[in-house]
């Protein structure tokens with residue numbers, strides 16, 4: 535089948551590569567000419583495990599190509615996927631201007647039946663807006679080409695995106711036309727062989743399902759972080775509490791890790807956008823506000839612990855950071871807790887020496903050259919002459935470090951563990967002072 539995908543970011547590229555991998559002819563489109571030029575040269579502008587080789591394989595086979603040309607884009611695919619960004623507006627609601635821009639691009643050039651598939655994260659009612667935009671342009675142009683609009687939210691996780699797309703937990707299709715459901719079922723059949731994973735529903739329910747999933751996951755994290763802070767006050771260890779409650783199958787062990795807050799391109803903006811949608815509809819979503827507030831507070835916890843340890847005197851101190859990406863296996867720094875920590879340290883007059891396996895270029899892009907930021911090439915180098923270590927992202931290579939050597943590198947053997955990666959008793963026995971999240 536022929537598929538066009540607008541937006542060659544995390545979602546667009548993974549969707550494009552995976553659809554090409556199973557035999558479709560995919561054209562990926564972007565307005566960023568530099569990005570498309572790089573993709574045409576065989577470079578992949580983002581880090582996502584397995585993506586580079588999959589793109590290369592399918593480019594060589596002629597099933598995956600790239601363009602900035604809208605005429606080519608609209609002419610190519612029966613399926614016109616929208617996977618462009620939906621960043622937060624000033625008031626927290628999702629800004630759908632790029633989605634609407636793609637709808638216009640399609641409407642102005644469409645000369646035969648098209649299925650417009652919305653994969654971007656969009657507020658409930660956006661599919662209607664896309665449909666109205668296309669109808670309006672058709673009215674102005676006096677054209678009457680048939681089309682359908684489908685909501686098909688994406689559930690992939692950065693860092694495991696290929697696997698999530700190839701073996702999805704669910705494929706949500708929101709449509710009011712049974713024929714489009716059949717066509718999308720056919721497109722998704724290669725990813726739906728093991729058992730029925732495709733749920734067809736009405737468009738608004740599909741749009742809300744994606745928000746509900748992200749808001750639930752964010753709620754689990756904020757709940758655990760709230761309890762972690764309480765555990766510190768009452769002298770309990772949140773890690774023991776986590777194990778204790780996770781054993782109840784109604785609660786489960788997934789996604790109940792306390793830490794220094796959630797970040798990334800999804801949870802922070804999606805929780806805010808859903809809360810905003812509720813407000814617009816005249817409903818105060820109190821739980822969602824609390825989830826967001828708890829998370830904002832949690833992102834400051836590491837700094838508070840460091841500041842408290844140094845008695846508010848961080849001027850001239852150097853803090854080593856392990857991990858910059860908002861989570862392991864990605865270079866994505868959007869809303870990353872590391873950013874809140876670094877910016878707070880800089881405001882307090884401290885220097886940062888940081889290492890991350892893949893997110894250092896992104897950090898450079900965001901902050902540029904600064905005298906109070908040194909990015910180094912390996913974890914131990916980050917510790918050289920540092921007054922303490924803050925562990926921010928739980929990359930595998932930080933899990934079992936050489937504590938003996940670490941002690942010789944650090945000026946003061948103190949660890950602030952934002953992910954509770956280390957066993958406090960063991961680390962203290964190695965001669966470190968240790969501060970985790972929600973544990974004594």
Ligand SMILES: NC(=O)c1ccc[n+]([C@@H]2O[C@H](COP(=O)([O-])OP(=O)(O)OC[C@H]3O[C@@H](n4cnc5c(N)ncnc54)[C@H](O)[C@@H]3O)[C@@H](O)[C@H]2O)c1
Nearest residue numbers: 540541542543544545564565566618619620632654655688
């Ligand atoms: N990243 C994730 O893990 C994830 C997961 C599920 C859903 N989503 C949602 O999917 C959407 C895309 O997210 P992303 O992380 O891939 O974003 P991204 O910022 O990585 O990529 C978006 C791309 O769209 C391009 N673009 C903007 N306007 C365009 C236009 N008119 N035509 C063609 N391209 C255009 C941009 O240049 C950019 O390359 C968002 O709504 C996001 O919330 C993201």
